[in-house]
Amino acid sequence: MKLGLQLGYWGAQPPTNVAELLRAAEDSGFDSVFTAESWGSDTYTPLAWWGAATSRLRLGTAVSQLSARPPTSLAMAALTLDHLSGGRHIIGLGVSGPQVVEGWYGQPFAKPLARTREYVRIVRDVLAREGVVTSAGPHYPLPLPDGVGATGLGKPLKPIVHPLRADIPIWLGAEGPKNVAQTAEIADGWLAIFYTPRLCGMYDEWLDEGFARPGALRSRADFEIAATVQCVITDDVAAAIDRYRPSTALYVGGMGAAEKNFHADLYRRMGYGEAVDDIGRLFRAGRRDEALAAVPDEMVRETMLVGTADDVREQITEWEAAGVTTLMVTAKDVETVRQLGALV
Structure with missing residues (x-):
């Protein structure tokens, strides 16, 4: 089992204790650190800024949203950061959801599976640098074909x-059966989120x-399963659950439309369908x-590491037995980071 520090995306202001968390993570044997994005802070700027103060941690995006950058732009950022960090970058990608893709980026959300497959192929072609990068599309045609406002002067290029x-490893955020299989x-x-x-x-x-x-790229033996998990080492489990109850309610009720919310679908598969309906409606x-x-305690608790140090050590063993290779923990304080390093 490896440990990753999930810094996530910013709220109204940047977090103030990241430098201390990173020092503690590197000193405590953590393997990696990750940033995320929604519709505020981006993934690559904080990762490069904070990552410059590290020497060993792998630097990952979890996730960079496909619609935020064309695949060639993402590949440029990835190869740049990989050089600057001495080969420590992990590309983490995800499609987000229709509210963000169409409401924030102004792009169609349709066919997320096909878009992801095409996007990943182009990124890998850029990084391979075996020739000019072209794509027949239909989602990311390169060069841009005539008939869609193009000048016809587009030229196939390589980096x-x-x-x-x-x-450079590419990890994908996925929640449903078809997405996970792909x-x-x-x-x-x-x-994996809400694992x-x-x-x-x-x-x-x-x-x-x-x-x-x-043609599958990997097998079970060399495939990473990185699960994001909140961790609270405490004797007061009830208080810890209350601390993260708002986050569960937000993702189930507010991070998606009533007609399409992948997080809500995931919790329905977990058996919380009635609670999901109530939370969303309210x-x-x-x-x-x-x-x-309306959020049941167990709905929060089973996707967390929470309890005494001995409890958390036992839970980590269970997650490892379930196939998780990296725990991407959202620990908020230095002491928790150090305790986790000692436990793992």
């Missing part, structure tokens, strides 16, 4: 910079479908306090 590594087929790792060891058998079925496809009606009250 000026020689990538330090042609095989991740196992075309990626080097799976970025629960209780459903590892279901996840294994999805993954095995992808591993079995012709959240969308602006009844936030009632939405929080």
Whole structure:
């Protein structure tokens, strides 16, 4: 089991204790650090800024949203950071959801599986630098074809910079069965959110479908499963659950539309369908306090590491047995980071 520090995306202001967290993580044997983005802070700027103060941690994006950058632009950022960090970058990608893709980026959300496959292929072609990068599309045509406002002067190109590594690992954020299966087929790792060891058998079925496809990139033996998990080492489990209850309510009720919310779908698969419906209805009606009250304790707890140090050590063993290779912890303080390093 490896440990990653998930810094996430910013709220109204940047976090103030990241330098201390990174020092503690590197000193405590953590393997990696990750940044995220929604519709505020981006992934690459904080990762490069903070990553410059590290010497060993792998630097990952979890996740960079596909619609935020064309695939060639993402590949440029990735090869640049990989050079600057001496080969420590992990590319983490995800499609986000229709509210963000169409509402913030002004792009269509349709066909996320096909878009992801095409995007990953182009990124790998850039990093391979075996020739000019072209794509027949339909989502990311290169060069841009005539008939869509193009001048017709587009030229196939390959990157000026020689990538330090042609095989920078690409991990994909995925929540549903088709997405996870495709991740196992075309990626080097799976970025799992709201993971629960209780459903590892279901996840294994999805993954095995992808591993079995012709041309699959990896096998179970060399595939990473990185699960984001909140960690609180405490004697007061109830207080810790209350601390993260708003986050659960937000993702289930507010991070997606009533018609399409991948996080809500995930919790339904976990058996919380009735609670999901109640939380969503109350959240969308602006009844936030009632939405929080509708979140069952176990719905929060089973996707966390929480309890005494001995409890958390036992839970880590369970997550490892379920197939998780990296715990991407959202520990908020230096002491928790150090305690986790000692436990693992």
